[in-house]
Amino acid sequence: MGTITSSQNDKTVLTSKQTAMLRANTRFTEQQIKDWHAGFLRDCPDGKLSKDRFMSVYEQFYPGGKAKEFCKYAFATFDRDNNGTIDFIEFMLAIALTQTGDLEQRLTLAFDMYDINGSGSIDKSEMTRVISAMYDLVGETERKGERDPKHRASEIIKQFDVTGNKKLTKEEFIAGCKNDPVIRRLLIPNA
CATH class of the missing domain: 1.10.238.10 (EF-hand)
Structure with missing residues (x-):
C-alpha cells in the first residue's frame, strides 16, 4: 500500500491530464493554459491562492471600494473543495466561467x-x-x-x-x- 507522492499532490505541477480536462471544460488553448499556469505560479509559488492574496488582487481592480465582503463570497464559491485555498484548476474554471462562460x-x-x-x-x-x-x-x-x-x-x-x-x-x-x-x-x- 504505497502513498501518492507524485505530481497528483504537487499543486505546482500541471499534468497533461489536468491540461486536457481544462481544454475540454474551457475555451482556452493548451498554450493559454500553460501561460496562465506560469503566471499563477509567479504569484503563488506554492500553487495555492490564499484568501488574503485573492482579496489583495481584487482590491487592485477596485481601488475605490472595499473588497473584503465581496471577496469572502467569491472565494467561497471558487474554493470548490473547501480547503481554504484556490488551486490552479479551481482558478482556471472560475476564470473561464467569469470571462467566457455563457x-x-x-x-x-x-x-x-x-x-x-x-x-x-x-x-x-x-x-x-x-x-x-x-x-x-x-x-x-x-x-x-x-x-x-x-x-x-x-x-x-x-x-x-x-x-x-x-x-x-x-x-x-x-x-x-x-x-x-x-x-x-x-x-x-x-x-
Whole structure:
C-alpha cells in the first residue's frame, strides 16, 4: 500500500491530464493554459491562492471600494473543495466561467455565490448581504431609498419569486436575470 507522492499532490505541477480536462471544460488553448499556469505560479509559488492574496488582487481592480465582503463570497464559491485555498484548476474554471462562460453558466455561478448558506435558494438576508458587498466593492455610498440594499433585495425577490415563498430558487434567479437586463447588470455586472 504505497502513498501518492507524485505530481497528483504537487499543486505546482500541471499534468497533461489536468491540461486536457481544462481544454475540454474551457475555451482556452493548451498554450493559454500553460501561460496562465506560469503566471499563477509567479504569484503563488506554492500553487495555492490564499484568501488574503485573492482579496489583495481584487482590491487592485477596485481601488475605490472595499473588497473584503465581496471577496469572502467569491472565494467561497471558487474554493470548490473547501480547503481554504484556490488551486490552479479551481482558478482556471472560475476564470473561464467569469470571462467566457455563457449567460446561463455565469448566472449559475452568481446564484452559487449568493446562496451563502448553501440551501439551494436565496433569501432576502443573503441577497441584502451580497448587494451590500457589491456596493462596498465599487465604492457605492448612496444607500437610501430605492438604493437601500434591503429595499433592493426585497424588490428583486418580489419580482423574481414565482412560487411566492419569499426565496429564489436557482431557476427563478436565472429566469429573472435573463428577463430583466437592469437587475442582471446589478447582480452580474459583466454578464
